[in-house]
Every structure is written in C-alpha cells, then in structure tokens.
Amino acid sequence: xxxxxxxxxxxxxxxxxxxxxxxxxxxxxxxxxxxxxxxxxxxxxxxxxxxxxxxxxxxxxxxxxxxxxxxxxxxxxxxxxxxxxxxxxxxxxxxxxxxxxxxxxxxxxxxxxxxxxxxxxxxxxxxxxxxxxxxxxxxxxxxxxxxxxxxxxxxxxxxxxxxxxxxxxxxxxxxxxxxxxxxxxxxxxxxxxxxxxxxxxxxxxxxxxxxxxxxxxxxxxxxxxxxxxxxxxxxxxxxxxxxxxxxxxxxxxxxxxxxxxxxxxxxxxxxxxxxxxxxxxxxxxxxxxxxxxxxxxxxxxxxxxxxxxxxxxxxxxxxxxxxxxxxxxxxxxxxxxxxxxxxxxxxxxxxxxxxxxxxxxxxxxxxxxxxxxxxxxxxxxxxxxxxxxxxxxxxxxxxxxxxxxxxxxxxxxxxxxxxxxxx
Amino acid sequence: xxxxxxxxxxxxxxxxxxxxxxxxxxxxxxxxxxxxxxxxxxxxxxxxxxxxxxxxxxxxxxxxxxxxxxxxxxxxxxxxxxxxxxxxxxxxxxxxxxxxxxxxxxxxxxxxxxxxxxxxxxxxxxxxxxxxxxxxxxxxxxxxxxxxxxxxxxxxxxxxxxxxxxxxxxxxxxxxxxxxxxxxxxxxxxxxxxxxxxxxxxxxxxxxxxxxxxxxxxxxxxxxxxxxxxxxxxxxxxxxxxxxxxxxxxxxxxxxxxxxxxxxxxxxxxxxxxxxxxxxxxxxxxxxxxxxxxxxxxxxxxxxxxxxxxxxxxxxxxxxxxxxxxxxxxxxxxxxxxxxxxxxxxxxxxxxxxxxxxxxxxxxxxxxxxxxxxxxxxxxxxxxxxxxxxxxxxxxxxxxxxxxxxxxxxxxxxxxxxxxxxx
Numbered sequence: 001x002x003x004x005x006x007x008x009x010x011x012x013x014x015x016x017x018x019x020x021x022x023x024x025x026x027x028x029x030x031x032x033x034x035x036x037x038x039x040x041x042x043x044x045x046x047x048x049x050x051x052x053x054x055x056x057x058x059x060x061x062x063x064x065x066x067x068x069x070x071x072x073x074x075x076x077x078x079x080x081x082x083x084x085x086x087x088x089x090x091x092x093x094x095x096x097x098x099x100x101x102x103x104x105x106x107x108x109x110x111x112x113x114x115x116x117x118x119x120x121x122x123x124x125x126x127x128x129x130x131x132x133x134x135x136x137x138x139x140x141x142x143x144x145x146x147x148x149x150x151x152x153x154x155x156x157x158x159x160x161x162x163x164x165x166x167x168x169x170x171x172x173x174x175x176x177x178x179x180x181x182x183x184x185x186x187x188x189x190x191x192x193x194x195x196x197x198x199x200x201x202x203x204x205x206x207x208x209x210x211x212x213x214x215x216x217x218x219x220x221x222x223x224x225x226x227x228x229x230x231x232x233x234x235x236x237x238x239x240x241x242x243x244x245x246x247x248x249x250x251x252x253x254x255x256x257x258x259x260x261x262x263x264x265x266x267x268x269x270x271x272x273x274x275x276x277x278x279x280x281x282x283x284x285x286x287x288x289x290x291x292x293x294x295x296x297x298x299x300x301x302x303x304x305x306x307x308x309x310x311x312x313x314x315x316x317x318x319x320x321x322x323x324x325x326x327x328x329x330x331x332x333x334x335x336x337x338x339x340x341x342x343x344x345x346x347x348x349x350x351x352x353x354x355x356x357x358x359x360x361x362x363x364x365x366x367x368x369x370x371x372x373x374x375x376x377x378x379x380x381x382x383x384x385x386x387x388x389x390x391x392x393x394x395x396x397x398x399x400x401x402x403x404x405x406x407x408x409x410x411x412x413x414x415x416x417x418x419x420x421x422x423x
Numbered sequence: 424x425x426x427x428x429x430x431x432x433x434x435x436x437x438x439x440x441x442x443x444x445x446x447x448x449x450x451x452x453x454x455x456x457x458x459x460x461x462x463x464x465x466x467x468x469x470x471x472x473x474x475x476x477x478x479x480x481x482x483x484x485x486x487x488x489x490x491x492x493x494x495x496x497x498x499x500x501x502x503x504x505x506x507x508x509x510x511x512x513x514x515x516x517x518x519x520x521x522x523x524x525x526x527x528x529x530x531x532x533x534x535x536x537x538x539x540x541x542x543x544x545x546x547x548x549x550x551x552x553x554x555x556x557x558x559x560x561x562x563x564x565x566x567x568x569x570x571x572x573x574x575x576x577x578x579x580x581x582x583x584x585x586x587x588x589x590x591x592x593x594x595x596x597x598x599x600x601x602x603x604x605x606x607x608x609x610x611x612x613x614x615x616x617x618x619x620x621x622x623x624x625x626x627x628x629x630x631x632x633x634x635x636x637x638x639x640x641x642x643x644x645x646x647x648x649x650x651x652x653x654x655x656x657x658x659x660x661x662x663x664x665x666x667x668x669x670x671x672x673x674x675x676x677x678x679x680x681x682x683x684x685x686x687x688x689x690x691x692x693x694x695x696x697x698x699x700x701x702x703x704x705x706x707x708x709x710x711x712x713x714x715x716x717x718x719x720x721x722x723x724x725x726x727x728x729x730x731x732x733x734x735x736x737x738x739x740x741x742x743x744x745x746x747x748x749x750x751x752x753x754x755x756x757x758x759x760x761x762x763x764x765x766x767x768x769x770x771x772x773x774x775x776x777x778x779x780x781x782x783x784x785x786x787x788x789x790x791x792x793x794x795x796x797x798x799x800x801x802x803x804x805x806x807x808x809x810x811x812x813x814x815x816x817x818x819x820x821x822x823x824x825x826x827x828x829x830x831x832x833x834x835x836x837x838x839x840x841x842x843x844x845x846x
Binding site for chain 1 (some may be wrong): 424425426427428429430445464465467470471472475476479483494496497498499500501502503504535536538539542546565568569571572573574641667668669677681682683684685686693694695696697698703705708711712714715716717718719720721722723724727
C-alpha cells in the first residue's frame with residue numbers, strides 16, 4: 001500500500017505562506033458565523049447565473065453580425081482554439097476605452113484567471129537559474145505562490161507608508177545583482193494594492209518607469225482594483241504611461257465581472273527578435289508556455305466574458321457603476337468605524353483612496369494564535385500581515401478587507417476587533 | 424525601447440518538441456485545404472453551443488433537487504470556489520459506472536483540462552532536484568511540455584511493437600537510479616496511446632502495477648481514448664486493477680464531451696501522513712499547487728460538465744455511442760485504406776484496436792521537409808513520429824490520425840500519402 005510522507009511529498013511547495021493561507025481558510029470554515037474582514041473576494045450578490053447564457057448569446061450575435069458562420073462560432077466555443085484565446089480584440093478595445101492603453105489584439109493573451117498570467121509571465125521572463133523577480137513588499141500571495149511553483153526567487157522591495165519608492169527599487173536591484181542574481185522584472189499593484197491598500201501618485205509611477213528602464217527591469221503591473229477608487233480621479237496605469245513597452249499588464253475580470261469564469265489576461269506587446277532577425281511579440285512567444293500549462297482558457301468562459309464586454313459597450317467602468325458605489329460605501333464605512341473605535345488609541349491605520357483593503361498597526365503580536373482567539377471569542381476574522389512578507393515582517397499589523405461584507409457587518413466587525421484589542 | 428532576444432527569453436522552454444509542434448501548426452495554417460491526418464482533435468460536428476445552457480440548467484436543477492439554495496448555487500457558478508472543484512462527486516460516480524473505479528469525491532481534483540492535471544501531478548511528485556518522471560516513449564507531447572515548464576527531466580521507456588514492457592520499466596528505473604536520479608512516477612496511456620495507438624493486454628497491466636510496486640513508482644495513467652475501442656471488449660484501467668493506490672488517474676472530457684470546456688481531472692486517493700501522524704489524501708495536498716497555478720477551474724465550465732454527466736446518467740460510455748460508432752468507422756476506414764494502398768510495399772503500419780492513431784513506418788526520412796512537400800504538392804498532412812521522442816528516434820515513421828476527418832477524406836488522404844511515398 002502506497003503511503004506518502006507529506007513533508008517529502010512537496011517540501012518545496014508547501015511554504016509558510018501557503019500554510020498560513022490554509023490556516024486562514026480553516027479558521028473561516030471552523031467559525032462560519034464570524035464576520036470576515038479577512039475575505040478579499042468580491043461581494044457575490046452582484047453575480048447572476050442568468051448572465052452566463054445572456055452573455056454567450058450576445059457574443060454569438062456579435063460573431064454572426066461580423067459574418068462568422070454558425071460552424072465557426074460553434075468551434076470557437078467548443079473546440080480547442082487559439083492558445084492565446086479568442087477575445088483578445090474585445091479586451092484590447094476595452095483597455096483603450098477604460099485605460100487609454102493602445103495595444104494590438106495580438107498583444108493580449110487570455111488566461112485562466114490572472115493567476116495563470118503571473119505563472120506564464122514569470123516562466124517566460126525568469127528562465128535562467130539566477131533570474132529573480134522583484135516585488136513590492138508586502139506582496140500579494142498569488143505572486144509569491146506562482147514563483148514558488150516555478151522555483152523562482154522573489155526579492156521583496158519594501159514599501160514605505162506612501163508606497164513603493166523608485167530609489168528603493170534601484171537599491172534592491174543593485175544589491176540583488178551584487179549577490180550574483182539577475183533581477184528580470186518588478187511586480188507591483190499600483191492601485192489600492194493587496195494587501196497594503198496604497199496607490200501610487202502619478203509622478204511616482206513615472207519615476208518607477210524610469211527606474212525600471214535604468215535597471216533593465218520589465219514591470220509586471222497587476223491591476224485588479226483600479227476601477228474601485230473612492231473618487232473619479234484618473235489613476236493612469238503604468239502601461240498607459242509606458243513609452244518603451246516596459247510594462248506587462250496583468251488583468252482580471254474577477255472583480256469587474258465574476259471570479260467563477262476564471263478569465264484573466266496579460267498584455268505583452270514587447271517586440272521579440274530572434275537570431276535570424278525575425279520579429280514577433282512577447283505575448284505570442286509566451287503562448288508556448290500557456291500551451292504547456294492549460295492548452296487554452298475555457299472557450300465558453302471566454303465567450304461569456306466577451307459577451308459581457310460587448311454588452312458593456314467596452315467600458316467596465318461604465319458597466320460597474322453599482323459595484324463602484326457599493327465598494328466606495330464599504331471602504332468609507334470601514335474607515336469611519338476605525339476612526340470611531342480607535343482614534344486616540346495605540347492602533348494606527350492607513351487611509352487608502354480606494355480598493356478593498358486597509359492595514360492596521362496593532363500594539364500586539366498579530367499571530368495565528370491571536371486570530372484563533374479573535375474568531376472563537378470575538379467572532380471576527382482578519383488577515384495577519386506577516387502572511388505577505390517573504391523575508392519576515394508585518395508581525396504587528398493586520399489587513400482588513402471590506403469587499404465581501406455589507407456596511408452593518410463592517411461596523412460590527414470593527415466593534416468586535418476593538419473589543420479584542422482592548423482586552 | 425525594450426527589445427527582447429528570443430533565444431535568451433525562454434531558452435529553457437522552447438525545446439525541439441514545441442518548436443516542431445509549432446511548425447506543424449504553421450503548416451496546417453499555410454495549407455488549409457490539405458487533408459489533415461495530423462490533427463488529433465475530436466470531430467467538431469458532435470459539439471453544440473446549445474448544450475452549454477442546457478447542461479447548466481440540468482446542473483442547477485440537480486442542485487435545487489438536493490436542497491441547495493439559489494444563493495449557494497449562484498455562488499458555485501460565479502464565486503471563487505473550492506480549489507479542487509465542485510463536481511468531484513459527479514465525476515467519482517461516473518468513474519464507478521464506466522470504469523469500475525471506486526474513489527471518494529475528495530480524491531478527485533477538477534483541473535483546467537488534463538494538461539493542468541499533468542503539471543500538478545508532476546509538480547507534486549517531483550519536488551526534489553534529482554526527481555525525474557519515466558514515460559512510455561514515444562510520448563504524448565503534453566507530458567513532455569508539462570515537465571519542461573517545471574524543469575523536470577522525462578526519461579523515456581522505449582515501447583516495443585506491442586507496447587510498454589514491465590521488464591523495460593525495471594531496467595530504465597535501475598539505470599536512472601544508477602546515474603543518481605530518483606524516478607518518482609511512470610507516465611503511460613494504456614488504451615490506444617497517443618501517438619503509438621497501442622493498447623496493453625490485461626496481464627501486462629497487472630505486471631506493470633507489480634513492476635511499479637517493486638520500483639517504488641507511482642503510475643500516472645492517462646486515459647483520454649478509453650471509450651473508443653473498435654470492439655466492446657472490456658479494457659480495465661490500471662486504476663481499477665490497482666489494489667494499493669499506486670495509480671494517479673488522469674482524465675479528460677475533451678473527447679467524451681468537448682475540448683472548449685477545458686475540464687479535466689485527476690484522481691489521487693493516496694494516503695498522505697505528516698510527521699504528527701495526521702492523514703490526508705494526495706488530491707487534497709495537491710490543491711496547494713492548483714491554487715498557485717489557476718486558483719480554480721472555471722466554475723461555469725464545471726457546471727456544464729456536471730450537467731452533462733447528470734444528463735448522461737453518469738455513463739459517458741452510454742452517452743457517447745454515436746461518437747464511438749463514428750470513430751470506429753474512421754479507424755476501420757483508415758486501416759482498410761492502408762491495406763489497399765500499401766500491402767506489399769515497404770510501408771508498414773500497426774493495427775490499433777481503437778483510438779485515433781495509427782503509426783506507419785516509411786522507407787524515407789519522415790522529416791519536416793518531407794511534410795512541407797507533402798502539404799504543398801500532395802495536399803496531405805501527417806505528424807513526424809520524431810516529435811514524440813525525448814532522446815531521438817522515430818525518424819522513419821509517421822503518425823496518422825483519423826479523428827477530425829470523415830471517411831471520404833481518410834480514403835483520399837491515404838491515396839495522397841501513397842502518391843507522396845511512391846514518387
């Protein structure tokens with residue numbers, strides 16, 4: 001009888017981060033009645049199973065109106081398809097309308113959620129044994145997980161209270177090279193980062209592009225929250241400011257549509273030239289990797305997302321007004337509750353200008369043990385910030401999320417948190 | 424301006440195999456009117472876009488009848504879900520009906536096509552730097568591609584004319600260990616293999632299980648073609664013969680339903696025990712890897728497949744009678760045409776008892792150049808067998824596929840091939 005030893009089985013995969021996230025999931029399952037200020041998933045009442053067929057029909061009508069035959073349409077939805085997907089043109093058009101990003105459809109690769117886009121980009125860029133990726137730290141666990149799968153080292157670039165600083169990127173890149181590693185790319189979330197909530201001012205975005213050019217880094221720009229600012233102030237993506245194709249843009253429809261479709265994408269319009277002088281585009285080269293991971297992204301999920309984009313008139317911003325208003329109210333509610341309960345105490349918090357997350361610095365060790373007590377005795381869940389550091393840190397900080405709850409729960413959750421921290 | 428050098432970009436990914444498959448795709452695109460005896464995709468006229476909504480409705484009805492609320496059903500289709508998927512119970516039931524495989528639902532992980540299942544299994548089993556996978560050779564390119572993404576070495580186990588021999592597995596495992604590598608698993612396709620077409624007799628299946636036990640190998644059993652035998656003779660999967668949980672079974676709905684759903688699965692019921700003596704199951708442990716690759720498999724694709732399984736009364740064999748008859752006729756047509764055109768010549772071919780593929784040995788170098796001539800001057804495509812060897816081989820052999828064409832095209836394609844080979 002085969003019996004496998006867990007530690008030997010995948011010692012190199014089960015890292016502290018994933019063990020911690022598993023712990024968080026277990027806690028959430030054991031205390032289902034606790035208010036979750038931990039879950040970063042979108043609020044589900046915006047989703048509808050009825051949208052699935054509606055948007056497939058919109059997509060099929062769109063194809064028919066463009067002269068695509070019924071047989072070809074059927075094959076687009078049901079057969080193996082083009083590795084990089086069949087809705088790249090619709091995504092490119094949406095990026096133009098919403099984000100002022102102009103790229104050809106061939107620069108877009110449709111992926112099985114943004115997670116696969118990260119795996120593919122890292123695998124393509126970090127192919128040598130000494131190639132590493134820099135990442136703003138605290139860092140989204142999806143990026144560290146993707147790197148872990150591939151055996152790619154993530155080097156943290158510490159964020160300051162106002163976000164990633166170009167001079168820190170330069171210093172970390174230099175220190176990384178000094179120890180014999182090749183930093184190939186810099187990962188960051190410029191808008192309302194997960195977990196820090198921080199957004200970068202436009203001059204800093206430009207300065208980061210300049211620093212990346214000086215340090216010969218590509219930028220992996222991840223932008224799942226860009227729609228959800230507290231105000232309508234424009235926050236140009238780095239990709240829209242990018243004049244020398246330094247940015248690979250990573251996109252997700254999990255928040256702007258729904259996560260169950262598992263459709264994300266990457267935009268990689270970098271020119272690639274081979275020894276014979278032939279030119280291709282990075283997205284096309286990366287298709288080899290995509291073909292070895294998942295072959296295609298679900299063709300029917302793509303059709304549903306494609307129909308949604310057509311239905312939205314190619315503006316996610318316009319189509320998401322109700323969600324934008326909901327998340328604004330939630331974040332304002334969270335910030336007001338923190339002010340009411342913690343003003344004048346030793347608890348500090350930041351004030352993100354949008355997104356799903358706020359970080360609180362607390363005067364106690366925000367450990368897994370404390371989280372267990374919080375869940376069991378106080379009925380509130382949060383995320384220890386230490387989960388988001390590759391090299392240690394965040395011991396006295398927690399991430400509060402306000403995306404999957406409603407205002408009364410947010411109020412109640414912060415009240416319970418205050419009770420925990422005042423004991 | 425960023426310009427990337429193709430060779431430096433992903434030297435470790437673009438290997439001869441993927442370059443060759445790209446060449447094949449390019450040829451197919453340049454000569455769209457050539458008859459393709461190269462394409463191994465399923466025949467598309469069996470697919471219907473209308474099935475999508477129909478099967479989602481069947482799945483939603485099934486949930487409602489089991490007392491699942493409308494909100495929970497909505498979340499199953501639209502929200503982030505359980506990493507290993509929400510139709511494991513339906514797949515387990517189908518495996519019991521069709522394949523006499525009895526496993527708990529928790530042993531099933533739903534994946535983004537079988538390709539992701541291979542990546543996950545390899546990543547879980549081959550975690551050490553010296554861990555390698557053995558594979559029956561000639562080998563399906565999806566397996567070598569998955570291994571390539573992860574930097575895992577594939578060691579070929581040469582098939583004889585009647586398939587994989589247990590004594591060869593033992594010899595290759597020993598030779599591999601002798602050079603300091605750890606063979607962790609053996610990959611094989613027991614039914615109508617891609618590319619060789621060969622099926623293993625039942626005594627050989629049992630002997631392979633015994634050899635794997637002696638050599639301490641897990642078996643990765645890939646079974647996409649098992650339904651499509653020329654006769655109704657039972658061909659028990661290794662998993663159904665497996666008495667000590669040595670087999671990880673890899674499944675696909677690409678041929679039994681449609682590829683565009685991108686739903687496959689793995690069955691891993693192996694017990695896993697950690698230092699503290701806690702027991703879990705391998706499929707549960709592998710979920711960490713799945714979460715870092717794609718988070719979930721498209722929830723709506725899962726719903727569509729789930730509805731199809733319910734609609735099929737949990738028997739893919741019963742639901743696929745029309746497809747089974749079609750592919751039988753195609754394979755018989757191909758074998759008869761080969762007999763008619765090549766009997767008494769230097770061309771030899773094997774006689775698979777089912778599936779999509781036949782291998783021909785030809786008296787010329789079956790090179791990419793010859794394929795180009797074949798496409799341009801004779802209007803027929805085939806696959807050079809050299810694409811399926813990791814360490815060289817197959818220079819004078821071609822794979823003929825009969826899945827994506829109809830009998831008249833098969834007749835005509837073989838006639839054209841005979842013209843090419845007789846020039």
